[in-house]
Amino acid sequence: MTTLFDPIAVGDLPLANRIVMAPLTRNRSPHAVPGDLSVTYYRQRATAGLIVTEATAITHQGQGYANVPGLYAPEQLAGWKKVTDAVHAEGGKIVVQLWHVGRISHTSLQPGGGKPVAPSAIRAKSKTFLVAADGSGSFAETSEPRALEQSEIAGIVQDFRRAAKAAIEVAGFDGVEIHGANGYLLDQFLRSGSNHRTDAYGGSIENRARFLFEVVEAVVGEVGAGRTGIRLSPVTPANDSSDPEPQPLFEHVASELGRYGLAYVHVIEGATGGARDFQQGERPFDYAAFKAAYRDAGGEGAWLVNNGYDRELAEAAVKTGRADLVAFGKLFIANPDLVRRLQQGTALNAPDSNTFYGGSSKGYTDYPTAA
Incomplete structure (x- = not known):
C-alpha cells in the first residue's frame, strides 16, 4: 500500500517522500532578494519530499507585490543560490515557481511606474501588498492594466525561458514550476473573464491556451521536461479569476500538456485557500475527468493535489491513487518539521495569520519543532 512517506521519482x-511544501508568498525579500532569513526558512523545511518556493518574478514587469523575490538580477540569483545550497545540504529537493503576475500589480511596483500588463485592459477586483517608506505593509487595490500588444507576447515567453535557465544553471534549483494558476498572467489568458482579445490569443479555448503552451514549450526546451512542473487552478476565484465553462477549458489544457513529458502537474482543488467544493459555472468541476484527459493524452507526470489537505485526506488520496503527491501550505508555515509530525502523529502548531505577509523572523523562522 502506497503511503505519504514512500519515495517516488518525479x-x-x-523524492524521499510524497509530501510537498506548497508555494507560499511571505513578502520577506527586500529589493526582491532572498536573504539570510529565507535561507533559514527553507532549510528548516528541507525534509519535505519537494519544496516549491514562493512565487518568484521572472522580470521586473512580472512583479506584483512588495518584497517578493525575483530571478532577473544577479543579486537575486545569488540569494537563491544560498537557499538551494542550504536545502541540498539537508538532503532536500527544491524547485522555483516562475511567476508573472500580469494585472495583479500596482504602478508603484512596475518599471517606470507604468501600468501592469494583461491580456485585456480589465482591472482586477483584487488587492496587492505594498510597503511604505517606514517599512509598514498594507494591502491596496490593483492598478488598471493595459492590454499586451500581440508583438510583446513572444518576449514574455522568452522571459520565462531565461528565468528557467538561470534558475537551474545559476541559482542551483532542481527544477522549475510554471505558475499557470490563481488569476496571474497565464491564467488571465486562459479565462474568458479576463481575456477579451480578438486576435490569435483570444476567443476560442485553443487561442486562449496558446500563450500557456508557448511558455511550456520554451521552458521544457531550455531545462528539460523532467525538471518542469506546472500549477493550475481550474475553478479558483482568486484574483478575480473567472470562466463559466472551466471543464472543457481545462480538459483541453490537460490533453495538450500530456504530450510534453512534464515532471508533474500541480492542481489546486476548489477555491485557493478556501472551499474545496467551490465551483464556477453550472456544475461541479470533475477533477477525475481532468486527470483522465491528461493520462489519456499520454501524460505520465506525477499528479500533485493541493488545498485544505490534512493527514487523513492526504493519506486517502495517495492510498487510492487519486494523487501521487500532496502539497501542504499553512501547515508548513507553522510546522517546519511537518513530515515528522505527520509520520508520528504529533500535534501540530497553529499558524499565526498576522505574520503571513511581511515582517521579520517572527512567524517565519521561529516556529518550534516537536520535542
Missing part, C-alpha cells in the same frame, strides 16, 4: 527528481 521526472528527473528522486
Whole structure:
C-alpha cells in the first residue's frame, strides 16, 4: 500500500517522500532578494519530499507585490543560490515557481511606474501588498492594466525561458514550476473573464491556451521536461479569476500538456485557500475527468493535489491513487518539521495569520519543532 512517506521519482527528481511544501508568498525579500532569513526558512523545511518556493518574478514587469523575490538580477540569483545550497545540504529537493503576475500589480511596483500588463485592459477586483517608506505593509487595490500588444507576447515567453535557465544553471534549483494558476498572467489568458482579445490569443479555448503552451514549450526546451512542473487552478476565484465553462477549458489544457513529458502537474482543488467544493459555472468541476484527459493524452507526470489537505485526506488520496503527491501550505508555515509530525502523529502548531505577509523572523523562522 502506497503511503505519504514512500519515495517516488518525479521526472528527473528522486523524492524521499510524497509530501510537498506548497508555494507560499511571505513578502520577506527586500529589493526582491532572498536573504539570510529565507535561507533559514527553507532549510528548516528541507525534509519535505519537494519544496516549491514562493512565487518568484521572472522580470521586473512580472512583479506584483512588495518584497517578493525575483530571478532577473544577479543579486537575486545569488540569494537563491544560498537557499538551494542550504536545502541540498539537508538532503532536500527544491524547485522555483516562475511567476508573472500580469494585472495583479500596482504602478508603484512596475518599471517606470507604468501600468501592469494583461491580456485585456480589465482591472482586477483584487488587492496587492505594498510597503511604505517606514517599512509598514498594507494591502491596496490593483492598478488598471493595459492590454499586451500581440508583438510583446513572444518576449514574455522568452522571459520565462531565461528565468528557467538561470534558475537551474545559476541559482542551483532542481527544477522549475510554471505558475499557470490563481488569476496571474497565464491564467488571465486562459479565462474568458479576463481575456477579451480578438486576435490569435483570444476567443476560442485553443487561442486562449496558446500563450500557456508557448511558455511550456520554451521552458521544457531550455531545462528539460523532467525538471518542469506546472500549477493550475481550474475553478479558483482568486484574483478575480473567472470562466463559466472551466471543464472543457481545462480538459483541453490537460490533453495538450500530456504530450510534453512534464515532471508533474500541480492542481489546486476548489477555491485557493478556501472551499474545496467551490465551483464556477453550472456544475461541479470533475477533477477525475481532468486527470483522465491528461493520462489519456499520454501524460505520465506525477499528479500533485493541493488545498485544505490534512493527514487523513492526504493519506486517502495517495492510498487510492487519486494523487501521487500532496502539497501542504499553512501547515508548513507553522510546522517546519511537518513530515515528522505527520509520520508520528504529533500535534501540530497553529499558524499565526498576522505574520503571513511581511515582517521579520517572527512567524517565519521561529516556529518550534516537536520535542
